[in-house]
Amino acid sequence: MTEARPGAAASTPLWERDAELAAVTEAVDALCAGSAVGSLLVFTGEAGMGKTALLARVRAVAEGRCTVWSARGGETITSVPFNVVRQLLQPALVALMPDEAREYFGDWYDIAGPALGIAAPGERQADPQGVCDGLVAAVRRLARREWPLVLTIDDAHWADQETLHWLAAFAERLDDLPVLVVVARRPGDATGENARHLETIGALARPMPSLRALTPDATAGLTRATLGAHADAPFCREVWAVTGGNPYDTVELLAKVLDSELDPVESSAAGLRALNRSARGRGLVDRLEGLGVDATKFAWAAAILGTQISVDLAAELSGLPRDDAERCAARLSAARILTGADRSVGQDLDGELEFVHPLIATAVYRSIPDALRTAMHGVAASVVTASGLGAAAASRHLLEVHPDDDPELVEQMREAAREHLAVGAPDAARRCLERALLEPPLPEVHARVLYELGCATLLTSPATTIAHLRQALTVHGLEEELRVDAVCRLSSVLVHNDQLEEAVATVDAEAARLGPGPARMRLQAVHYMWEGIHAGEEDAPGRSRRLAQLVEPLTGRDNSERALLVLRAFDAMTRGENAEEVAELCDRSLVNGRLAPGLGWTDTEWSFELLMMLGISYTYVDRLDRAESLFTEAQRSYESAGWSGGHLALAHAFGGYVLRRRGRLRQADESLRRALRLADRVGQGLPMHWSAACMLIDTLLARGHVGEAEEIAERYSFEPPHPSTIVLPDTHSIRGRLLIATGRFEEGVHELETAEKMSEARGGHNTVMAPWAGDLARALAVEDPRRAAQVAADARIQAERFGTDTAIGEALRCAAALETGRRSVELLGRAVTYLEASPCAYEHAAARVEYGIASRSPVEINRGLTLARSCGADTLATKAQEALDTL
Numbered sequence: 001m002t003e004a005r006p007g008a009a010a011s012t013p014l015w016e017r018d019a020e021l022a023a024v025t026e027a028v029d030a031l032c033a034g035s036a037v038g039s040l041l042v043f044t045g046e047a048g049m050g051k052t053a054l055l056a057r058v059r060a061v062a063e064g065r066c067t068v069w070s071a072r073g074g075e076t077i078t079s080v081p082f083n084v085v086r087q088l089l090q091p092a093l094v095a096l097m098p099d100e101a102r103e104y105f106g107d108w109y110d111i112a113g114p115a116l117g118i119a120a121p122g123e124r125q126a127d128p129q130g131v132c133d134g135l136v137a138a139v140r141r142l143a144r145r146e147w148p149l150v151l152t153i154d155d156a157h158w159a160d161q162e163t164l165h166w167l168a169a170f171a172e173r174l175d176d177l178p179v180l181v182v183v184a185r186r187p188g189d190a191t192g193e194n195a196r197h198l199e200t201i202g203a204l205a206r207p208m209p210s211l212r213a214l215t216p217d218a219t220a221g222l223t224r225a226t227l228g229a230h231a232d233a234p235f236c237r238e239v240w241a242v243t244g245g246n247p248y249d250t251v252e253l254l255a256k257v258l259d260s261e262l263d264p265v266e267s268s269a270a271g272l273r274a275l276n277r278s279a280r281g282r283g284l285v286d287r288l289e290g291l292g293v294d295a296t297k298f299a300w301a302a303a304i305l306g307t308q309i310s311v312d313l314a315a316e317l318s319g320l321p322r323d324d325a326e327r328c329a330a331r332l333s334a335a336r337i338l339t340g341a342d343r344s345v346g347q348d349l350d351g352e353l354e355f356v357h358p359l360i361a362t363a364v365y366r367s368i369p370d371a372l373r374t375a376m377h378g379v380a381a382s383v384v385t386a387s388g389l390g391a392a393a394a395s396r397h398l399l400e401v402h403p404d405d406d407p408e409l410v411e412q413m414r415e416a417a418r419e420h421l422a423v424g425a426p427d428a429a430r431r432c433l434e435r436a437l438l439e440p441p442l443p444e445v446h447a448r449v450l451y452e453l454g455c456a457t458l459l460t461s462p463a464t465t466i467a468h469l470r471q472a473l474t475v476h477g478l479e480e481e482l483r484v485d486a487v488c489r490l491s492s493v494l495v496h497n498d499q500l501e502e503a504v505a506t507v508d509a510e511a512a513r514l515g516p517g518p519a520r521m522r523l524q525a526v527h528y529m530w531e532g533i534h535a536g537e538e539d540a541p542g543r544s545r546r547l548a549q550l551v552e553p554l555t556g557r558d559n560s561e562r563a564l565l566v567l568r569a570f571d572a573m574t575r576g577e578n579a580e581e582v583a584e585l586c587d588r589s590l591v592n593g594r595l596a597p598g599l600g601w602t603d604t605e606w607s608f609e610l611l612m613m614l615g616i617s618y619t620y621v622d623r624l625d626r627a628e629s630l631f632t633e634a635q636r637s638y639e640s641a642g643w644s645g646g647h648l649a650l651a652h653a654f655g656g657y658v659l660r661r662r663g664r665l666r667q668a669d670e671s672l673r674r675a676l677r678l679a680d681r682v683g684q685g686l687p688m689h690w691s692a693a694c695m696l697i698d699t700l701l702a703r704g705h706v707g708e709a710e711e712i713a714e715r716y717s718f719e720p721p722h723p724s725t726i727v728l729p730d731t732h733s734i735r736g737r738l739l740i741a742t743g744r745f746e747e748g749v750h751e752l753e754t755a756e757k758m759s760e761a762r763g764g765h766n767t768v769m770a771p772w773a774g775d776l777a778r779a780l781a782v783e784d785p786r787r788a789a790q791v792a793a794d795a796r797i798q799a800e801r802f803g804t805d806t807a808i809g810e811a812l813r814c815a816a817a818l819e820t821g822r823r824s825v826e827l828l829g830r831a832v833t834y835l836e837a838s839p840c841a842y843e844h845a846a847a848r849v850e851y852g853i854a855s856r857s858p859v860e861i862n863r864g865l866t867l868a869r870s871c872g873a874d875t876l877a878t879k880a881q882e883a884l885d886t887l
Contacts, residue, residue, distance in 0.1 A: 014053055015218040015247070023208065024058050024182070031148040031180045032065045038174030042202050043184045045211030047359055048248030051184035054211075055152045058182050066180075067146040072354070073158030075362055077306040078194075079396045081425030082115045084163040085135060087308060088151060092142050093118055104141050108134040111642035114423040115162070121422030122641075124602060125455070128165070129681060130642030131424030135166045140177060147178040155358055156198065157189040162425050164197035171204045193427075213245030222247075223264065226254040231264035238269035242276045248357060249276065255336065284337075284360065285367040291331055294320055298328035299337060302353060303365035304376045304397075309338075309353040316383050317376065329353060337364070377401055381412075392419035395432050403438045410436045410445060414452065421456060424642070429456040430464075447477035451486050458489065462497040466490065473510075484510065484519045485605070488526050492607045495530055496687070500724050504530045521560035522605075524550065528567045529610060532574075533725045541763035544571050556588045559598050563610055565589040570613040574726070575764040576802045579621040586617050586626075595630075601637040601647075608634075608647055615654055616728055620769050622804045624658055624839045631655035646688050649678035653692040657728075660699045663841025666872035669703065672696040676716070689716050690727045698734050702842050704875020706741045713738060730755055730770035737775050745779070752776040756791075767799045767807050774814035781818055792818055806843060809834030813847050816854075825854045832860075842871045849880045858887055 014021060020043060027039050043051050055070070062068050071087035086093075093101070093116060101118055102109045112134030113119025114126065143149045153159065153167070171181060183201060187210065190198050214222065220236035243249040256275045262268050277283030288296055301318035302309045315325030332338040337360055340353040355361035368376065381397035395416035398409060413436040417429035433453040441449045450472035457464045469490040472478060478486060487510040494503035504527060511523040528547050551568040554561040569585035572578075590596070599606055611630065618627035634651035638644070656671030675692040682688070693716040700709035712718070713735075722731050732755035739748030755772035759765035767773060773795035780788035792814045799811035809831045816827035828851040835844040845867035852860030865880035 014050060014057060015222050016214055017050060017054065017211075020054055020208065020211070021057065023206065024054070024061055027180050027182075027206075028058070028061045028066065028150065031062075031150070031178060034178075036176060036178055038177040038179040038181070040171050040174060040201070040205040041180070041182045041208065042205040043182070043208065043211060044187050044202070045184075046186060048246040048357075049211035049213070050247040051186075051211065052154055052357065053247065055154050055182060055184055058150065058152055062150045062180075066148045066150045068150045068152070070152045070154070072153070072307055072358075073155040073160070073163075074307040075155075075158050075358065076303070076365060077396060078158050078160055079399060079428060079431060080306075080393075081160050081162040081420060081423065081428040082117075083307075084153060084156075084159040085166055086116055088153065088163075089116060089139065089142065092146065104145060105134075105138045106141070107640070108137045108642075111424075112138045115425075121419070123422075124604075124641060125421045125426075126424035127641070127643040127645055127647075128162070128424045128426060130638075130644035130648075132162075132165050132169050133644045134642055136169050136173060139166075139170060140173065143177055143179045148180070149178065150180045150182065152182045152184075154184045156183045156185040156201075157194075158358075159194070161193050161197070161427055164194050164201070168197040168200040171201050174204075214240070214247055214250065215245065216240045219243070219245055219250055222250060223254060226251075227257060227264045232266055234266035235264045235269045235272075238272050242272045248359065252276075252336070284363045287335065288337065288364065288367070291335060292328075294318075294324055295328045295331050298325055299332055299364050300368050300372075300376065301380075302332075302338060302355070303361055303368065304373070304380050306361075307354055311353065313380075313383055313387065314353070317380055374400060374402055385412075390419060391416040392423075392428075395420075395428075399431060399435050403440070406439055407442055407445075410439050410441045410449065413439075414449065417452065417456060426456050426458075430461075444477050447472050447475040448482070450475060451478060451482060454486065455489065458493065462493050465493045466497065469493070480514075480519060484514075484522060487523065488605075488607070491526055491530060492609075495533075495609075495725065498687070498724060500530060500534050504534075518558060518560050521564070525560055525563040525567060525610075526607070528564070528571075529607065529613070532567055532571050532613070533609070540575075540761060544575060544763065547571055551585075559596055559606065562589040562596055562599060563606060566610055566614045566617070569617045573617045573620050574766055574769060575762055576766045576798050576807075577764070579802050579804045579807075582617055582621045583623055586614055586621075586623075589614060595633075601634045601651075602641045602643065608650075612650060612654060615658075619654075619658055619661055620766055620804075622806055622839055624662055628655070628658045628662075631658060644678065644681075646679065646682045646686070649675050649682065649692065650688055652678060653688070653695055656692075656699075657695040660695060660702070660842075661840055663843070663845065663867075663871040663873075665699055665703050665842060668699045669696070669872070672699060676712075685717065687723050687725050687727070690718070690723050690731065693718050694727050694729060694731050694734050697738055698729055701734075701737055701741060702871075703873055704878070706738075709738055710742055728769060730758075730765075730772065732758065733770050733772040733775070736772060740775065740779060749776065749779050752779065764798065764801075766802060767795050767811060768802075768804070771810070773798075774810060774817075777814050778817050785818070788818055805834045805838035806840045809838060809847060810843055813843075813850065816850070825851070828854050841867060842873055842876075845871055845873060846876055849876060849883070852880070853883045856887060858884060861887075 023041055027041060043054050045051055059068050059070065069088050069091055071084045073084050077083055096104065105112060109119060110122060111130055114121035115131050115135060185198060216237060219240035223236045223239050224231045239250060239253060243253055253272065253276050257264065260275065262271060288299055297318040298314055298320060301314040304317060305313055311325055311329060315322055318325065320328065329338060336356050338353050339356050377397040377400035381394040384394040384397065391412050395413060398412060413432040417432040420429035420432065430453065433449055433456055436449050440446065450468050454465045454469035454472060457468065469486050472486055473483065487506060491503040491507050494506065507523050507527045511520055511527065514520040531543050547568055551564050554564055556562045556565055565585050566589045569582050573582045601608060601611060615627045615630040631651055631654050635648065635655060638648040638651055652671050653675035656668045656675060659668035659671060672692055672695050676696065679686065679688045679692055693712055696712055697709045697718065718735060732751050736748045736751035736755065739751060752772045752775055755770055756776065759770055773791050777788045777792040780791065796811040796815055799807035812827050812831035812834065816824045816831060819827060828847060831847045832851050835847045838844065845864050848860060848867060849864030852864050861880050861884050865877055868877035868880055
C-alpha cells in the first residue's frame with residue numbers, strides 16, 4: 001500500500017511529531033537489534049492529524065531492515081469480515097504455496113485458512129473464538145518466518161470486527177515475538193464490540209498522547225519548507241487560520257498553492273480560502289467533476305468498491321472500456337484523488353487502487369446521489385458475483401440495496417450467511433439474514449430464515465437467538481425435523497441464559513403436539529436433561545421415578561434411546577443409587593464402547609451437556625479411565641474443529657476434575673485454571689465459571705492452598721445466589737468446606753446444612769459428588785456429638801448403597817474422625833483398604849496418613865507421605881512429616 005503523495009509537499013518532514021517519530025525509531029531499532037519482545041504503538045487523532053503520514057514514516061524507517069505488512073480499514077467495508085487481516089497477510093499468503101501454507105499453519109490450517117481465503121471452509125459452523133485463536137497462532141508462526149516483522153494498520157476504527165478481535169488477542173501475545181505492531185485510529189468512531197476491542201488494544205500499547213493540530217509556528221515552518229523561505233508571515237498565518245492547523249488540509253492546500261503558482265505573500269493570502277475549499281467536501285466534488293464525466297463515474301465506482309480497488313471491477317461498474325478506465329485512473333492520480341495509478345498511460349494497471357486519503361474517499365462516496373449510490377451497490381453485487389468472488393463478497397453491497405420483494409436477493413443473503421458462518425463470522429451472517437427478512441422472504445421461506453438467523457446468533461447473542469427462534473416457531477413453514485431442532489436449540493439457549501424453567505416448558509409444549517416416535521422421544525430426553533440439572537426442582541423423586549419407568553424397556557437402539565439411558569445414569573448417580581447399575585446404563589448408551597454416530601462432541605443434534613453428563617457419571621462411579629477418555633476426546637474434537645469457547649472450557653474443566661479425582665492435583669490445578677481462562681473469554685458470571693471455579697477450589701483445598709482457593713472464590717463470586725443449574729461437585733458442600741477452612745465456621749456449617757436439605761429433597765445423594773456429610777459431621781463433633789454421629793451413620797448407609805470403594809472409604813474416614821482409640825484405628829484401617837482399591841489417590845493418601853498417626857506407625861505415615869507428595873497435597877505432606885518428626 002502507498003499513502004505518500006506526489007509533489008513537494010509529500011517530502012516535507014512531519015512537523016511537531018518529535019515524540020511519535022522518536023517512539024517509532026526506538027521501536028524499530030529495538031526490533032532490528034534482535035529483541036525477542038514485541039511492541040505495540042497506537043496513534044490516535046482526529047481526521048487529517050497525520051496518522052497516515054506517521055505510518056508511512058514507520059514503513060520508511062523499517063524499509064530494508066524489516067519485513068513490513070500494511071493494511072487499512074475502510075468506512076464502506078466495515079461489514080466485510082477478516083478484510084483487514086487478509087490485506088495485512090496478503091504478501092505472505094501470496095508467497096506461500098498451498099503445501100507451505102499448510103506446513104506453517106499446522107493444525108490451524110483448516111481453522112484459520114478459510115477466514116484468510118486460502119482453504120475451503122468445513123461443513124460445520126466455525127467457532128469465532130477458535131478462528132481468532134487460529135489466526136493468532138498462524139500469524140505468530142508467519143512472524144517467526146519473516147522476522148523482524150512490522151505490521152501497520154491504518155484507520156483501525158473502520159476495520160472489521162473479526163480483524164479487531166484477532167488484533168486484540170494478538171496484541172496480548174507479543175511478549176515473546178519479534179514483531180512491531182503500529183495502529184492508527186480516530187477516537188470515538190467505533191461502537192459496540194469494535195470499540196471494546198480497540199480499547200483493549202489501546203490499553204496494551206505504549207502510552208502516547210493524541211495527535212494535535214499544528215501550531216502557527218509549525219504551520220509557518222511547513223509552509224516555508226514547501227513553498228520557499230520567501231513565504232511571508234501574514235501568508236503563513238493565513239494558511240494556519242484557513243486550515244486550523246490540520247496537517248492534511250495544510251499539506252493539500254500548499255500543494256494547490258504550488259499548482260496554482262500563487263505567490264506566498266500577504267497580498268495573495270485572500271485566495272487561500274478558495275483553494276482550501278477544493279481539498280475536501282463540496283470543493284473536492286467540484287474539482288472531481290472538473291476532471292470530466294468519465295473520471296467522476298470511475299471515482300464513484302472506486303468509492304463504492306472501497307479499498308484495494310480492482311481496475312477491472314471499477315471499469316465494469318462505471319461502464320467504461322478498460323482503456324478509458326485506465327486513463328481516468330491516471331487522471332485521478334494526477335489530481336491526488338487516487339493512488340496506485342501513476343504509471344504512464346498505456347501501461348497495464350494490474351495492481352489495486354486506493355484513495356490518497358480516507359477523507360477523500362468519504363467525500364467522493366457521499367457525493368454520489370442517494371438513489372444512484374443504492375443502484376450502484378446493486379450493480380456492484382452483480383459484478384462481484386459474476387467475477388467469481390462469491391455471495392459473501394457481494395453481500396456488503398446487497399446490504400445497501402432497498403427492500404423490494406426480491407426472492408433472489410433473499411437466497412443470495414442466505415448463501416452469504418452460510419459462507420460467513422463457515423469461516424467464523426456469525427455477526428456478518430446475522431446482518432445478511434436480518435437484511436433478508438426486510439425483503440421480505442416468501443411465506444414458505446420466512447420461517448427458515450428466522451431459524452437460520454437464530455442458529456447464526458447461537459454463539460454470540462443468546463437474547464437475539466431466543467427472539468428469532470421463538471418467532472420461527474410461530475410462523476408456518478418449518479417441517480417437523482427442523483421445528484424439533486429449533487425447539488431443542490431454543491431450550492439450550494434458555495438454559496445458558498439462566499431461564500431453565502422456560503426451557504423445560506418450551507420442550508414440553510412441543511412434545512405435547514407430537515405423537516409417539518423418535519422426534520417426541522428426543523424432546524422427552526431434552527426435558528429430562530434440563531430437569532436433571534435443575535438444582536431447585538420441586539419433585540425430584542417423582543421425576544426420577546418417571547424417568548426410570550420410561551428408560552426401563554429401552555435397549556439403546558437409536559440416539560434418542562441412548563440419550564435417555566445417559567440421563568437415567570446421571571440421575572441415578574446424583575441420587576446415589578447403585579454404582580454398578582449406573583455404569584451399566586452408561587455402557588449401554590455407547591456403541592462398541594464408543595460414542596454413537598451423531599452423538600459426537602461436535603454434533604449439533606444433541607446438546608453437548610448430554611455427553612458431559614455421561615463423563616461425569618463415569619467419574620463418580622470410579623470409572624475414571626472411561627471418563628478421562630471421553631473428556632480427552634472432547635478436548636481433541638473441539639480443538640480440531642476450532643471450538644475455543646465454552647465447549648472447550650468445559651472439556652478442560654471436567655478433564656481437570658478427573659485428574660482431581662485421580663489425585664493428580666498439580667495437573668488438575670493447571671487444567672482447571674486453563675478452563676477458567678477459556679471461560680473468561682466467553683463472558684463473565686456464566687454457569688461454566690461456577691463449575692470450573694468450584695472444581696478448582698475443591699482441588700486447591702485438597703492441596704492445602706486455602707488462600708488461593710479463597711482468591712478464586714472472590715474472583716468468580718463463588719457465593720449466593722447459587723445458579724439454578726446443578727454445579728459439580730456440589731457448590732454448597734465445597735463452599736461450606738472453604739468457609740470452615742478460612743475460619744468462618746458458622747457460615748460454613750450453615751452452607752453444609754443447606755446442602756443436606758437439598759440432598760433430602762432429591763431423595764438421596766452421592767456422598768462423593770456432594771461431600772457435605774463428612775465435613776458437617778466433623779464440624780458438629782464437639783458441640784453436638786449425637787447429631788454428628790447420626791450424620792456420619794447416614795452417610796455410611798448412603799455410601800454403602802452407592803457401593804464404590806471411594807464412597808465407602810470416605811464414609812469410614814468420617815466415622816473414624818468421631819471415634820477415639822482402637823475403634824478409630826480399626827475404622828481407619830478399613831478405610832485405607834477400600835481407598836487403596838479405589839482410583840482416588842488423594843483420598844487414599846489422606847486415609848493412610850490419618851491411619852499412620854492414629855496407630856503411631858512410621859511405616860504407614862511414610863507411605864502416606866510418599867502418596868501425598870506424589871499427589872501435590874502439600875499441607876497433607878507437611879502434616880505427615882511433622883507426625884514423623886514427633887514419633
